[in-house]
Amino acid sequence: MARAACEFEVVPLGWTHRHLLDIERLTSDEIRLLLDTAGRFKQATDGCRKKIAVLSGCTIVNLFFENSTRTRTSFALAARRLGADVIDFSTSTSSLSKGESFIDTAKNLEAMGIDAVVVRHGTPGTPHLLAQRLNVGVINAGDGPHEHPTQGLLDIFSIRERLGDLKGVTVGLVGDIAHSRTARSNLWGLLKLGANVILCGPPTLVSQRWRELGVEVSHDLDEIVPRCDVLNLLRIQFERQNTRPFPSVREYAHLYAMNGDRLKRAKKDLLILAPGPINRGVEVTADVADCPQSLILDQVTNGLAVRMGVLWLTCGPRESNGPDSIATLGGAGRSS
Amino acid sequence: MSTLLIQGGRIIDPSQAIDRIDDLLVRDGIILAIGQSSHEKVDETIDATGLIVTPGLIDMHVHLREPGREEDETIETGTRAALAGGFTSVACIPNTEPPIDTQAAVEFIHQKAVRADTCNVFVVGCVSRNREGKELAEIGQLVEAGAVAFSDDGAPIYDAELMRRAFEYCRMFDKPIFAHEEVLELSRGGVMHEGLVSLVLGLTGMPAAAEEVMIGRDIALAEVTGGRLHVMHVSTARGVELIRAAKARGTRVTAEACPHHFTLTDESLRGFDSNAKMSPPLRTAVDVEAIISGLVDGAIDCIATDHAPHAPEKKMLEIDRAPFGILGLETALGLSITRLVATGRIGWPRLVEAMSLLPAQILGVTRGTLRTGAIADITLINPDLSWRVDVDKFCSKSVNSPFQGWVLKGRAVFTIVAGRVKYRLD
Numbered sequence: 001m002a003r004a005a006c007e008f009e010v011v012p013l014g015w016t017h018r019h020l021l022d023i024e025r026l027t028s029d030e031i032r033l034l035l036d037t038a039g040r041f042k043q044a045t046d047g048c049r050k051k052i053a054v055l056s057g058c059t060i061v062n063l064f065f066e067n068s069t070r071t072r073t074s075f076a077l078a079a080r081r082l083g084a085d086v087i088d089f090s091t092s093t094s095s096l097s098k099g100e101s102f103i104d105t106a107k108n109l110e111a112m113g114i115d116a117v118v119v120r121h122g123t124p125g126t127p128h129l130l131a132q133r134l135n136v137g138v139i140n141a142g143d144g145p146h147e148h149p150t151q152g153l154l155d156i157f158s159i160r161e162r163l164g165d166l167k168g169v170t171v172g173l174v175g176d177i178a179h180s181r182t183a184r185s186n187l188w189g190l191l192k193l194g195a196n197v198i199l200c201g202p203p204t205l206v207s208q209r210w211r212e213l214g215v216e217v218s219h220d221l222d223e224i225v226p227r228c229d230v231l232n233l234l235r236i237q238f239e240r241q242n243t244r245p246f247p248s249v250r251e252y253a254h255l256y257a258m259n260g261d262r263l264k265r266a267k268k269d270l271l272i273l274a275p276g277p278i279n280r281g282v283e284v285t286a287d288v289a290d291c292p293q294s295l296i297l298d299q300v301t302n303g304l305a306v307r308m309g310v311l312w313l314t315c316g317p318r319e320s321n322g323p324d325s326i327a328t329l330g331g332a333g334r335s336s
Numbered sequence: 337m338s339t340l341l342i343q344g345g346r347i348i349d350p351s352q353a354i355d356r357i358d359d360l361l362v363r364d365g366i367i368l369a370i371g372q373s374s375h376e377k378v379d380e381t382i383d384a385t386g387l388i389v390t391p392g393l394i395d396m397h398v399h400l401r402e403p404g405r406e407e408d409e410t411i412e413t414g415t416r417a418a419l420a421g422g423f424t425s426v427a428c429i430p431n432t433e434p435p436i437d438t439q440a441a442v443e444f445i446h447q448k449a450v451r452a453d454t455c456n457v458f459v460v461g462c463v464s465r466n467r468e469g470k471e472l473a474e475i476g477q478l479v480e481a482g483a484v485a486f487s488d489d490g491a492p493i494y495d496a497e498l499m500r501r502a503f504e505y506c507r508m509f510d511k512p513i514f515a516h517e518e519v520l521e522l523s524r525g526g527v528m529h530e531g532l533v534s535l536v537l538g539l540t541g542m543p544a545a546a547e548e549v550m551i552g553r554d555i556a557l558a559e560v561t562g563g564r565l566h567v568m569h570v571s572t573a574r575g576v577e578l579i580r581a582a583k584a585r586g587t588r589v590t591a592e593a594c595p596h597h598f599t600l601t602d603e604s605l606r607g608f609d610s611n612a613k614m615s616p617p618l619r620t621a622v623d624v625e626a627i628i629s630g631l632v633d634g635a636i637d638c639i640a641t642d643h644a645p646h647a648p649e650k651k652m653l654e655i656d657r658a659p660f661g662i663l664g665l666e667t668a669l670g671l672s673i674t675r676l677v678a679t680g681r682i683g684w685p686r687l688v689e690a691m692s693l694l695p696a697q698i699l700g701v702t703r704g705t706l707r708t709g710a711i712a713d714i715t716l717i718n719p720d721l722s723w724r725v726d727v728d729k730f731c732s733k734s735v736n737s738p739f740q741g742w743v744l745k746g747r748a749v750f751t752i753v754a755g756r757v758k759y760r761l762d
Contacts, residue, residue: 121654123655124537125537126608126655181538
């Protein structure tokens with residue numbers, strides 16, 4: 001382990017951020033660096049199963065204002081694999097119910113001497129506001145429908161593991177694009193790495209405006225399936241919708257569920273991803289979820305690798321004569 | 337008897353088509369004359385060389401917050417902010433707690449304004465009782481108490497029949513209805529303009545159509561009743577177009593635009609700054625251009641601020657929990673000069689018309705002019721003064737401005753109410 005650890009002595013100079021707030025403002029080089037770092041951690045930990053104590057002495061707080069099981073567990077496990085101390089802080093146990101603002105809550109945690117917060121919140125931009133006001137690293141674990149950078153990275157990591165370079169690869173993101181932070185993080189990462197992106201779903205969930213970013217918009221899953229190398233099947237986020245964007249789940253599944261019939265018309269080596277939790281029978285049928293090309297469980301393991309990479313890059317020791325590494329990703333800089 | 341001489345300024349008074357360098361003489365709070373004054377005994381002289389002298393500016397859309405939300409603003413702090421921004425009069429909107437829907441409430445505002453001894457405060461009364469949108473408030477009583485216009489602003493008047501009755505009833509008093517135009521089902525949960533930026537940020541959008549559909553409805557109702565519609569804070573290109581077309585048909589419709597709507601776009605939300613959150617929201621560059629064009633050709637009559645103070649702890653929340661609204665009084669003139677006059681889009685006379693004469697006419701108040709015998713409300717503007725916006729120096733009680741740190745050109749240096757200098761820039 002000691003030999004493996006020395007490869008992670010200092011954060012590479014190509015990484016200057018203390019926060020990971022979104023993928024939109026990362027460069028393609030930074031994304032590649034993140035993915036490569038994750039790959040090195042996956043290797044050094046024997047497939048994310050062993051410990052590599054490169055962050056011992058660090059304290060990381062999981063600050064979750066919204067329910068989550070898998071992301072919180074994944075971050076906690078990743079931090080422990082790196083030897084960091086992890087504290088879980090969720091709204092049910094917090095003083096938010098007593099009327100305290102989220103900034104005051106976070107400032108209290110900061111005063112306890114922590115190194116980073118992993119934030120999930122139902123409102124877009126909340127991690128960005130925290131990054132402006134706190135003097136610790138902020139990692140976005142999902143901010144409303146805005147971004148979920150580690151999910152986007154782990155999806156792309158999983159694709160890259162199978163296909164190598166993403167240039168020219170056609171990826172279909174299918175489902176509730178309107179309310180999906182996973183879709184947005186995937187979209188930016190894929191575009192920056194040169195993939196072709198198709199967004200697919202009913203017009204009530206997939207705006208034509210996305211075309212302005214240079215992606216294809218389709219409302220016809222049957223038409224795009226044969227052209228895709230990868231399909232990422234996104235959950236319908238019923239909890240975020242004002243009015244139902246389609247008449248019934250039955251009709252939605254009829255038009256947009258990835259099922260065995262559609263799989264037959266796909267390329268033989270089509271990869272299937274689903275960020276989970278998956279609704280079997282809505283966006284994906286059981287036969288497809290469990291088919292050999294399904295990466296659904298790889299995604300979970302790779303989530304650990306990506307989160308180890310992110311935690312280390314944002315919290316790890318920096319080259320003492322390197323650049324003054326307090327650049328933030330919010331663009332707003334630090335104002336205290 | 338006291339006489340004030342404002343000497344050598346560029347006097348711009350659209351009510352008399354005056355734009356020339358001359359002297360302005362005020363006696364006992366009344367305009368005495370423009371021009372030769374050598375034989376008069378003068379008590380006080382202001383050297384206005386290099387300054388622009390205009391009838392006092394009027395902001396017809398201000399939320400003073402009192403009564404009920406004195407933590408955001410009071411009549412005293414809000415009117416001091418008005419003076420610092422060059423305004424000699426404001427019209428205050430009745431969405432207070434309780435709302436201004438009784439004679440007593442109107443008198444309360446007037447009393448507080450007298451005590452503050454700052455600028456003139458004209459009261460806009462509620463259209464509906466308790467601002468609930470269900471039945472008409474006692475509009476006749478409110479008119480007797482001095483209400484100059486009627487509005488349920490903060491919210492639209494949702495019931496189309498109530499709106500129709502309000503138009504009909506207000507005709508009797510020749511009072512306008514100030515309308516906040518929004519179809520709430522279309523903007524529900526919204527935080528910002530619905531467009532590419534909201535899509536990318538994952539924030540719920542408020543489509544332009546939510547405003548335009550309601551403008552369309554109210555124009556139709558104004559036409560059917562002969563009522564006077566004043567469209568508040570127009571923010572969309574199609575909204576401007578609807579108003580322009582209605583005016584061409586002879587409909588009794590007027591409109592105002594806010595400085596933020598011709599200065600900023602939805603791009604300002606990229607940093608998730610709740611100071612850029614207001615309703616109607618910041619829209620696109622196309623809309624900004626349409627609003628400026630509307631101000632140029634008169635489709636939009638006036639500039640008004642929609643000054644909406646919120647205490648810092650309310651704005652320092654998640655963007656969907658923070659309230660709508662931004663400060664306007666202390667930046668409106670600088671933004672208008674910088675964005676409209678300095679760029680050559682409109683001339684000074686049109687700016688003065690949009691910020692003084694037309695607001696006075698719509699409110700039906702005897703202000704907005706430098707005619708002999710008029711009340712001497714006067715604003716002196718240094719058109720070349722560059723200054724940096726600093727919310728910490730604002731007179732307003734709140735600091736929710738997205739213009740913090742901006743450098744603006746042009747600023748009021750004297751604000752004179754009824755012949756008395758109420759504000760002087762140090």
